[in-house]
Amino acid sequence: MTSEISMAQQSEWSDVIPKPEYSQKVKIGKINYLPQFEEMMKYFRSVHDNKEYSERALNLTTNLLKACPGFYTGWHYRAELLDILKKNLDEELVFLSSLSLRNHKNYQIWNYRRELIKKIGSCEGEIDFLNIVLDIDCKNIHVWGYRQWLITTFNLWDQEYEYVAKLLDEDPYNNSAWSQRYFLESHSQFYKTSEFEKKNLEFVLEHCKNIDNECPYNYLKVYYCQELKERIMQGLVDIAKDKGFSRFLLQNLGFLYEKDAKGEMCDIVYKKLAKIDFMRKGYWNWKVRRTVRKNIQRTDNDIWVCRALRDNEEYYNPIYNYYKYSAPQ
Amino acid sequence: MEKLNIQKHIEYFRRTRESLPQEVHSSYMTVLFFIISGNDILSQKDDLPKDEIIDWVYRQQVTQAPYAGFRANPSAEILTQTPWDYASLASTYSALCILKILGDDYSRVAKNQIIISLSQCILEDGSVVSHYGGIENDMRFVYCACAICYLLDNWNGIDKDKITRFIASCQSYEGSFAISPGLEGHGGATYCALSSLYLMGRIGLLDKENGVIDDSLCEFSFDRKDKLIEWLVMRQGLGFSGRSGKAPDTCYGYWVGLSLCMLGASEYVNRLENYEFYSECQTVYGGFSKYPGLKRPDFTHSYLGLCAVGVLGIDGVKKLFAPIGIDENLF
Known part of the structure; x- marks a missing residue:
C-alpha cells in the first residue's frame, strides 16, 4: 500500500468494511489524527x-507502527501474524532496525526486539547494531537494558570490557558507561576478590584526577571497605595536592571521615563544602550541624587536609563549570 | 517570586483541553490524566465536563480478569472481554487518578477483578509487566501496581516481600534506583522505587539504622538512606538532572523533587536557584520546555514542570501527594 492512495480505493481492501471508533469522543483533549492514520485505524x-491473519494485515501493521511506534496493540497483533504466517524473522529484524534508528527512545521497540531475538536464537550482528544506536545517544537507557539482556543471554562478557573502555576513553563523563563497567565488574568471577578490586580501584582513582567528573567519584563508593579505605584516602589526598579540591573530592573525603567517625574532620570538610558549593549550602550546613565533633588522633594526611582547607583558598576549584552555569552573584 | 507567570500556565493548560497530536494515541489515558490534573492543580477543574469524562473513562474499563483494568484508548471495536485491546497498568493507574480528581467514588470500578488481573502481572523476580501477557517488565509497572493497590485500598493481589526484593535489586552503587537490576541509577526510576516502598508502608526500610522497621523485614538490604539523599541533592545544578553528569531538565524537578519529599529532605532543595531554572524554561505560550532557551513548550514537561514548581511552594499551584502525584487534598 502506498500512503498516497486511500485504502478505500484499493481493490485489495474492497471486501473490508472500515470500522470507525465506537465511542463518542470525550469532549476534551481531542487527538488530531492525520487522515491516513485514521483510515488505517x-x-x-x-x-x-x-481475527484476520493475512499478508495485508501484516502490511497494515507495518504502516501503522511506522506512524505510531508506541501502538502496543499493533505490536502484539504483528507478533501473532508473524507466527501464524511463518514469516522470515530475519526480515522482520531488518524492518525493526530501520524503525529503531528513527525511534530509538521507545520502550516497545526494544522489548519487541528481545522477544524476536529469543525466537531467532542467534545474536549475530546485534552488538554491531547496538553500537550504531549508542553512537546516536550513548546514554540511551533502553538500549543499555537490551544490551545487558543480550550479554547475559549469549555470554558476550569478554568483548564488552573493550567496548566500555573505548566509551570511557572517548567521554569519561558518560555515567552510563561507568554503570556498564560496574555491571561487568559485579558479574565477574573475581568480583569482591582482593587483587581484582585493587586493580579496578587504581583505574577509578586515575579517572578521579579529573576532579570535575562526578562519575568516577561516585564509583569510588563501590570500594569503600576496611581493606581499601587507606588507599582511597591516600589517592584522594595525592590528587588534591596536585589538582586542588572539587566538591566531588570533598564529598568523598567527608564520606570516608564519616565512616571513620572522625567528626572533627567532617566538620572541616562540610563547612568548606557549605562555602564553595553554593547550590547545596543548606544541605552541607545540615551535615555540619549533625556532625559530632570529637577529637581524634590526626594522621599526616588529616593534618595536611586541615591546613589546605583552612589556609589555602587556592586549593579549591570552582565547581560550576561542568553544567555551564556560572556561580550566582 | 513573580517571574513565573501562573496566569500564562492557566491559559496553556486550558488550551491542552482542545487538541493533541497523534503520537499520544497509545498513551491517551495518561495524557488525559495530565490534562485534568494540570487543570486541577491550577484550580481550573470546575468547568470540566466531569460526568462526560467519567463516563468515557468507565467505557474504557475491561471488567473480567485476567484482562481487567482500563485501556489507554480503544484501538479495536470490541467492547467485550478479549485479550485484543489491552487494559494496562499504566492506564489503569491514570484512570483511577482521573476518577479521583473528578470526585468519582469508584463505585463502578471492577475492584476485585482488577486486583486479580494485577496479581497475574507480577513475575517470579518481583518485577511487574505492563499488562496481562505483556513482555515489558520493569520498575515503572511496579509503581503502577502499587499505586493501583493503594488507590483501591486492596493489597491482596501483591506479595509485598517479592516486590520489595525486586526494588532492592535495582538499587545502584550510587544509592539511586534503576528500572531493572544492573542498569544505571535514574531519577524517574528512583521516584517509582521510593513511591512503591512508601505506598507499601515500607519506606522505613531505607532507614534501618534508626530502627524504624521491625525484625521480620530484616532480610531486605538497602543501601543507606543518607547516600540516596546525597545523590538526589547532587542532581541539582539550578534545576535537577536525572542522572550523574547530565544537564538539568524540567521533568526531574518532579521525579527528584518528589523523591526528596518522600524522604523528608525537600528542605535541601535550593528553591531560589530551582525557581530561576523554571523561569528560564517557561515559554511565552505558558508551559515549560525541557531545557532553558527552547522556545516551545512540550506537554509532558509542562505538566511535570508545573507539579515540580508546586513542590517549591508557590501561590496558585497546589501541592501533590508525592507517591501518587495528584493534589494532596484529595487524600
Whole structure:
C-alpha cells in the first residue's frame, strides 16, 4: 500500500468494511489524527475484530507502527501474524532496525526486539547494531537494558570490557558507561576478590584526577571497605595536592571521615563544602550541624587536609563549570 | 517570586483541553490524566465536563480478569472481554487518578477483578509487566501496581516481600534506583522505587539504622538512606538532572523533587536557584520546555514542570501527594 492512495480505493481492501471508533469522543483533549492514520485505524479495527491473519494485515501493521511506534496493540497483533504466517524473522529484524534508528527512545521497540531475538536464537550482528544506536545517544537507557539482556543471554562478557573502555576513553563523563563497567565488574568471577578490586580501584582513582567528573567519584563508593579505605584516602589526598579540591573530592573525603567517625574532620570538610558549593549550602550546613565533633588522633594526611582547607583558598576549584552555569552573584 | 507567570500556565493548560497530536494515541489515558490534573492543580477543574469524562473513562474499563483494568484508548471495536485491546497498568493507574480528581467514588470500578488481573502481572523476580501477557517488565509497572493497590485500598493481589526484593535489586552503587537490576541509577526510576516502598508502608526500610522497621523485614538490604539523599541533592545544578553528569531538565524537578519529599529532605532543595531554572524554561505560550532557551513548550514537561514548581511552594499551584502525584487534598 502506498500512503498516497486511500485504502478505500484499493481493490485489495474492497471486501473490508472500515470500522470507525465506537465511542463518542470525550469532549476534551481531542487527538488530531492525520487522515491516513485514521483510515488505517478503521481498517485495523476491522481485520483485528475478524481475527484476520493475512499478508495485508501484516502490511497494515507495518504502516501503522511506522506512524505510531508506541501502538502496543499493533505490536502484539504483528507478533501473532508473524507466527501464524511463518514469516522470515530475519526480515522482520531488518524492518525493526530501520524503525529503531528513527525511534530509538521507545520502550516497545526494544522489548519487541528481545522477544524476536529469543525466537531467532542467534545474536549475530546485534552488538554491531547496538553500537550504531549508542553512537546516536550513548546514554540511551533502553538500549543499555537490551544490551545487558543480550550479554547475559549469549555470554558476550569478554568483548564488552573493550567496548566500555573505548566509551570511557572517548567521554569519561558518560555515567552510563561507568554503570556498564560496574555491571561487568559485579558479574565477574573475581568480583569482591582482593587483587581484582585493587586493580579496578587504581583505574577509578586515575579517572578521579579529573576532579570535575562526578562519575568516577561516585564509583569510588563501590570500594569503600576496611581493606581499601587507606588507599582511597591516600589517592584522594595525592590528587588534591596536585589538582586542588572539587566538591566531588570533598564529598568523598567527608564520606570516608564519616565512616571513620572522625567528626572533627567532617566538620572541616562540610563547612568548606557549605562555602564553595553554593547550590547545596543548606544541605552541607545540615551535615555540619549533625556532625559530632570529637577529637581524634590526626594522621599526616588529616593534618595536611586541615591546613589546605583552612589556609589555602587556592586549593579549591570552582565547581560550576561542568553544567555551564556560572556561580550566582 | 513573580517571574513565573501562573496566569500564562492557566491559559496553556486550558488550551491542552482542545487538541493533541497523534503520537499520544497509545498513551491517551495518561495524557488525559495530565490534562485534568494540570487543570486541577491550577484550580481550573470546575468547568470540566466531569460526568462526560467519567463516563468515557468507565467505557474504557475491561471488567473480567485476567484482562481487567482500563485501556489507554480503544484501538479495536470490541467492547467485550478479549485479550485484543489491552487494559494496562499504566492506564489503569491514570484512570483511577482521573476518577479521583473528578470526585468519582469508584463505585463502578471492577475492584476485585482488577486486583486479580494485577496479581497475574507480577513475575517470579518481583518485577511487574505492563499488562496481562505483556513482555515489558520493569520498575515503572511496579509503581503502577502499587499505586493501583493503594488507590483501591486492596493489597491482596501483591506479595509485598517479592516486590520489595525486586526494588532492592535495582538499587545502584550510587544509592539511586534503576528500572531493572544492573542498569544505571535514574531519577524517574528512583521516584517509582521510593513511591512503591512508601505506598507499601515500607519506606522505613531505607532507614534501618534508626530502627524504624521491625525484625521480620530484616532480610531486605538497602543501601543507606543518607547516600540516596546525597545523590538526589547532587542532581541539582539550578534545576535537577536525572542522572550523574547530565544537564538539568524540567521533568526531574518532579521525579527528584518528589523523591526528596518522600524522604523528608525537600528542605535541601535550593528553591531560589530551582525557581530561576523554571523561569528560564517557561515559554511565552505558558508551559515549560525541557531545557532553558527552547522556545516551545512540550506537554509532558509542562505538566511535570508545573507539579515540580508546586513542590517549591508557590501561590496558585497546589501541592501533590508525592507517591501518587495528584493534589494532596484529595487524600
